[in-house]
């Protein structure tokens with residue numbers, strides 16, 4: 227029999243999402259189903275009543291969202307925004323969707339900024355700017371710059387900043403550090419970077435929710451080792467950082483040793499790596515010598 231109540235619809239959605247081969251296994255499918263139901267019923271998730279009968283149009287809308295999700299459509303695109311570090315950021319199709327795993331990069335950046343007066347922060351490959359926006363919002367005295375090659379994403383970053391009334395962040399379009407004003411040379415306290423790092427050959431192994439919904443240039447520089455842009459981020463860091471300034475790079479676990487060696491070769495002091503509780507991401511940390 228066709229499920230009509232909230233609880234039964236959620237059970238069905240959870241089963242469908244668990245069976246999907248198009249999405250990452252580590253998503254919490256129950257909670258995604260609840261969020262979708264809440265958005266359809268226009269209530270808070272905590273107010274969902276499992277025994278409530280959902281009207282036909284609501285059921286159809288809910289099941290179509292679940293089908294889109296099971297087909298691999300990134301969850302934030304279904305509801306139009308992502309909550310990142312406590313801030314609701316708009317997302318749009320055809321752009322990189324910010325990952326909750328990047329919140330670790332924000333946390334590490336904030337830690338390094340503690341005690342620094344009117345610090346300057348640069349977020350390279352900022353995309354729609356989640357990292358830059360969160361740091362700027364958390365440290366109102368900071369001057370934050372975000373740069374990215376993609377005009378449309380930078381535009382969305384600016385519009386997110388306006389909507390959240392964050393006025394200490396500036397977004398520039400350009401190739402890595404190329405978009406920064408020369409006056410920032412040697413003045414930057416922290417550089418953050420979640421740059422593309424997937425090797426060309428591994429692109430096809432990514433789940434559909436990534437491969438089919440996000441432009442390739444946001445995931446990979448399409449070189450054999452996928453580290454061309456990482457080398458640019460590391461190679462250019464010393465020029466922009468002040469002595470004692472930090473370079474923080476988000477990457478996958480398997481790249482940790484290699485990137486730490488790259489940092490040292492570039493004359494930066496290796497300061498290890500940080501991981502989050504879920505062990506989803508890693509942030510490699512290096513400092514410009516004092």
Ligand SMILES: C[S@@+](CC[C@H](N)C(=O)[O-])C[C@H]1O[C@@H](n2cnc3c(N)ncnc32)[C@H](O)[C@@H]1O
Pocket residue numbers: 322323324325328350351352353354355356357373374375376379400401402419420421422443444445455
């Ligand atoms: C993995 S995404 C991360 C985006 C953002 N930092 C985030 O976490 O949502 C990588 C970003 O690198 C940008 N990118 C690719 N090539 C670039 C280049 N040559 N210079 C600057 N940004 C570049 C892409 O446009 C994309 O936004």
